[in-house]
Amino acid sequence: MRYDSVTDMIGDTPLVRIDAAVHGLRNIDLYAKMELFNPFGSVKDRAAWNMVRHRLPGAAGRGETVVELSSGNTAKALAVIAGMHGLPFRSVTNRMRVPEIKDLLLLLGAQIDELPGRSECLDPTDTDDPLTRMYHAVSADGAGYLHTDQYFNDLNVQAHVHGTGPEIIADLDGRAPDYFIACVGTAGSSSGVARVLRAHDPAVTVVGLVAEKSDFIPGIRDIDEVHEVGLFDPGTYDVIEAISSDEAIDGLLTLVRRCGTLAGPTGGGAYQGAVRYLRGIDAGLTGRRTAVFIVCDRVESYLSYLRDRRPELFRQPARANSVHSLTGDELAAAPTLDVAAAQAWIDAEQPLIVDLRSPFAYRALHIDRSINIVDDRFGEMLHGGLPFSRRQPVLLVCPVGEKSARYAALLTRMGHPDVRSLTGGVIAWRDAGATLVRD
């Protein structure tokens, strides 16, 4: 297949049936609308392109900056499109909560402005919303901006009215599904698809999924936040249900491990929410029904999100020579020296002095002739074995003598005969009036 531009690849995503053995519904065919197949990786490619395409001609000449309130996929798509057209892109956000997305946006050349947190000593009269602050910030720079306004822009909905919705009907041989389930973020995809499906068949049931309050699922708003979305109309949905991040991750795991669909947490939430809702209906059905949910994006950007919530999924085999494996007895037996004894030992034996503090702190002040290997890197080195000769005496120092004692115990266990830890660390050394230098 040949294209003139990567933006021509946006849309026309496949509709894939989920194996009944996985979802367990007896009377319902469940289909995934694979929005993760869009070229920049998510359903937001459609909205981003539709909101910006007609405003691109001449924008670079006018010095415009593309601006959007987004910390996720819309920002990603806009950053790519802006870059292709020689425009800067600025994303204003309450908080970048997914580190991979933040790094990806920076890699794409976006500028990210994180809004301040709530005031601790509150001024109740200060109630500007993030949008107002953003307008001030952007116009203060003197240049124009191209604000795509995804939460209020009907072109966001239109992208799905003309794309996603008709595609689903075409792939179901001209029929609307009986059930359509979607997570609500900007409400663009759910509203646009719902509008098309209802026009085709008023009997379709539309289920909107929101995040449980105080929970966080990237790309989904909670039940309060949806009310801040201009495109959100409660009348669009027959049912609005909440899902938890736990359920979203369960759904994600089912999709990635059993369905060959590398979905992110929003897709996982849509799957889990769909199955949960449909299970109650399935039992009472006599004829066959069809349901469609949306897989918004891909899993790879959410590894740290998943690691935070399900560390057991990333279980690593225990590594050799780890300080975490030390016993209390080994720690108690760690060879140590106080400041006076250490000074005498340095004069007599000239041990290798290893300062385990950060390079930044070491540079400012350290024991003369010491070398600096920051503790976590030192730990990495030890996984591979002893990094110095057994005949080389070693004095380990850290701020208070706690970490150095651990590493001294570990090196002793690894067979080093002459390693010591400085009791009380560099603080004790300083307090004893011993010399510290800055090279």
Added chain:
Amino acid sequence: MTRGVRLVRYLQPRVEGDLRSLLDDHPWLHQVAGALGSPLNLVLPDQVARNAERFREVYRAHHLSGGIYFAHKANRSSALIRALAGVGGGADVASLGELQHVLAAGFAPERIMATGPKSREYLWLAARAGVIVNADSVTELSDLAGIVAAHALPRVRVMARLSGFATTGTTVLSRASRFGTPATGTAPLWDVLAEHRDRLDLLGVAYHLDTVGLPEKAAALDGCLSAMDDAGRHGLNPRAIDIGGGFGMNYLADAGEWESWTSELTAAVLGRRPPLTWNGHGYGLRNEGGTVRGTLGVYPAHRTVAGPDYLDRLLRTESTAHRRPLGELVLDHLYELYVEPGRALLDQCGAVLLRVEDVGDDGRGETLVRVAGNGTDVGLEQHGVLMDPLLVPRGTPAPGGPAGVYLTGNLCLEADLITRRKVFLPSRPQPGDLLAFANTAGYLMDFSAGAALMQPTARTIAAYRSGDAWRWCLDDRYWPVTGREGTR
């Protein structure tokens, strides 16, 4: 869910330990309020000492040394200040009056930090007494050096307050601050400190950000570490970083109540349920064509991480510049860490009692409860803290179950409500009952109390345990030996 149950939206305060025990003792509360009148402030000096110890535990866990300076502005009680003096705490004062107060309470000068807008008199007393001066600007340092020289005073230890920190990667925006020297332009600061080396001893750098946001504070601490390094390269010898306060407080017992109340407020603003606030006040939210605009301008009353836990979280946060936890970086550098908690140190340290004067209906279906006190006696509205008071009935509680009521004050002003939120109580209050506003010692007690309309201001009493019984004395009569006559 029935409609009746839906209408009850408690925001019950988190009340624990000694404060719970005291507020459960209804006869005692009626006795003191009967004797001393309404409004009446209660403070628990022993609790503030325990709170300071919880901060110290965080220091120990991170192997850090340095002082915990109580932000005096949060409460002017003498009993609380003296209790802290008694356990070796520090004090952060923000006026000449506060400085005199803590000197008289027995704080040693090295445990006092003078912050805030400073008059020449304030600077003189700070320098004369030998307290640490936390300076907001280069001009202030020059003025201080001038006073030290003119009056032949000893060298003063100073902290340089910084603001406007740069961030890496993303741009973390922060509210503009009135205070501090821009961290991106410190050269004049080092120059003035070097010039007055004999008069000013740079102890370290400071920041205080008015935010609950951890990333902003992490960026500021990162910026302080760089500034310390910079000062060192200019031949100065700073030893401490002061990260201010703002560790926050969790006011509510139940996260679920907070979440459902804020959801219901949104629904009320959109007209989907009856109002939960006086005249449909939106606390910053407004309805524009069926969509909610604005931001909720209230204190996040339920917080899972607050106080010492927040400090711990901050110290465990990784520096973006050095990819190492901030606490470890401070320790690596052998720096001391200073903090200035106000609200967080006063957790569970006090309550305000107001007597119910009158209970009536407003003719529109709302119950109004008029109390002997006003919005300046309990600063819930001024500080955006939303929570229910505890009902302390004088006799048998009224039948009929939970009641949602508006609390009006004793000022002859339409706007004088204790809170614009409809509060919920287990039963309808009756004249003579007391309402106890728990956990209000930090900023919410008499922060801005005045004698408007010549209404009485609250007396403050210190409550302390004597065996199983509670005893009390007037706030200014309390000293750490009070009620402990049996000990030495």
